[in-house]
Amino acid sequence: MSTLLKFMEKVAEHLEKFKRELDLESVEKAINLINSAERIFVIGSGRSGLIAKAFAMRLMHLGYKTYVVGETITPKIKEKDLLVAVSGSGETSYTVDYARKVKEFGVKVLSFTGKKESTLSSLSDVVVELRWKEKKDKIFPLGTLFEITAMVFLDALVSEIMVRKSIDEKEMEDRHALE
Secondary structure, eight states: OHHHHHHHHOOOOHHHHHHHHOOOOHHHHHHHHHOOOSSSSEEOHHHHHHHHHHHHHHHHHHTEEEETSSTTTTOOOEEEEEEEEEEEESHHHHHHOOOOOHHHTTEEEEEESSSSSSSSHHSEEOOOOOOOSSOTTTOOOOOHHHHHHHHHHHHHHHHHHHHTTOOOHHHHHSSSSSO
C-alpha cells in the first residue's frame, strides 16, 4: 500500500503548488466567458473528455445550457456560444480541429490545458493553464496528474460560480436527474 499512499501524498502536494501558482486573472476571464455565452459546448478526448462531460453536467446543474460535442442530440454551435475545450497537451487533433472550425463561425473558445504554448491555446480567447508535472513518473501514468488537476479545478470553478450566482444545492438538485 505504500504506492497508494505515496500517490495520494504527491497529488495533495501537487494541488497545493497548483493552487499557489494559479493565474486568477485567467480564471476571472473564464468565468466572464461562461456567463456571457448563450450556450456552452464542451469537448475533450479520452479521460479529458470524461472530465469535460462532468463539467458540462455541473454547468447544467447551475442553469447553463450545455452540450457535449459529438453526442447525437448536440445542436450546431453558433456565434454567441462558447466552446470549452479540455486537453492536457493542447495538441489533441479532435479537440484542436473542432476549435479551429468553430473559430470560423466566430465562436469564442475557452481552453483548460496543461500547455499554455500549444495549438489549442493559440486558438483560444481565454486559456486557463492547469500546470502538471510533465516528466514520466511511474506513479502517475500518462496524463493522470493533468486529469486530476482538471477535475479538482473545474469542480472548484463550479463552486465559485455557484457562490457568485447565489445558487444553492437545492436549486442544483432540482436540475439533477431523477433517481
